Amino acid sequence: MISTKGRYAIRVMIDLAEHDNGTYIPLKDIAARQEISKKYLEIIVKDMVAGGLIKGASGKGGGYKLLRKPEDYTVGEVIELMEGSLATVACLAEGAAPCPRADTCETLALWSDFDKLKHDYFYGKRLSDLVKQ
Amino acid sequence: MISTKGRYAIRVMIDLAEHDNGTYIPLKDIAARQEISKKYLEIIVKDMVAGGLIKGASGKGGGYKLLRKPEDYTVGEVIELMEGSLATVACLAEGAAPCPRADTCETLALWSDFDKLKHDYFYGKRLSDLVKQ
DNA sequence: TTAATAACCTATTGACTCGATAGGTAAATA
C-alpha cells in the first residue's frame, strides 16, 4: 500500500503543475484545493524539497514551485523518494541485507519479476500524464 | 510491501506441494525446512485453514495438506487472503469508503490501472509455477 | 520600519500493525 506521503506528494506536484505561473504557490492554497491539512503537508513538502523535487521560498510572496517541466518528472521517482522504496518485498529493497536463502529461494523470481513490472509502469508515467489541460 | 504473512504462506504452500505424499505434513518439519519459527507459522497456517487453502489434522500422524492440486491455486488468491487486500491505495481496497473526490481525482486511473496489472500478474501465477521438480 | 506572510523546525500524540513469543488445551494415534 502506498501511504499518504507518496499519494499526497503526487497531488502536490500535480497542483503545482496546474497552477504554475512562474511565481511561488503558497502551501495554504494547495492545502485548500486538495483538502489536506496544511500542517501535515508541511512535513511532506519538506521531504520533497530535500529530495530535489521542488523548491521553496520563505516570506511574503513565497511558496513552492517545480524545478523542472512536468514531462521531466516520473511518477516512479516521486513515489520512490517519498516511500523510501518501491520494492514489493523487504529483501529486494535497496540496501537490504543479502538474503542467505537467495540461492535456493523459489519465490525470488516471482517478486523480482513483479518489481520490474512495477518499476516500468511507474517510471513510464510522467507528471505531465496526470495533469489536466 | 508484502508482509511475512503473505510471503510465509506461499512458502508453506510450496513446501506442502513439494512434500506431498498423501499424508499430513507436520508443521514442525515445514518450520525446520523453511527456517521459520514454528510458533509464528501456527498463526499463519491458522488463517490458511480458515481461508480454505489447506487442511489440518490433529494428533499423531497429523499435520497439514493441500486441498487442491498445485495448478489449481493462484498466487494472487493466497496473497489476497493473507494480506487482506491486493490494493495499492486504500480507496481501491474492497469495502473501502467511497471517496468523495473520485469524480475529479487525477490519480485514480494511475492506481487502478496499476492494480489491474498487479491483479493479472499474481492471478496469472499458479502454485505449480513455483514448485521445483 | 514595521506588519504581514509564509516557509521551516522540533516535538508529541494515539491508534495501529508487524513479527514474533508464551503457555496451555484438545484431538488422534502407536
Place this chain on the structure above:
DNA sequence: TATTTACCTATCGAGTCAATAGGTTATTAA
C-alpha cells in the same frame, strides 16, 4: 496410556502512520 500434533488465547516491544501543536526564521509589501 504416552506421545504427538494441531489448535487456542493472550501478550509483547518496536515501529509506522497520519496527524496536531507551537514556535522561529526569512522575505516582502505597505
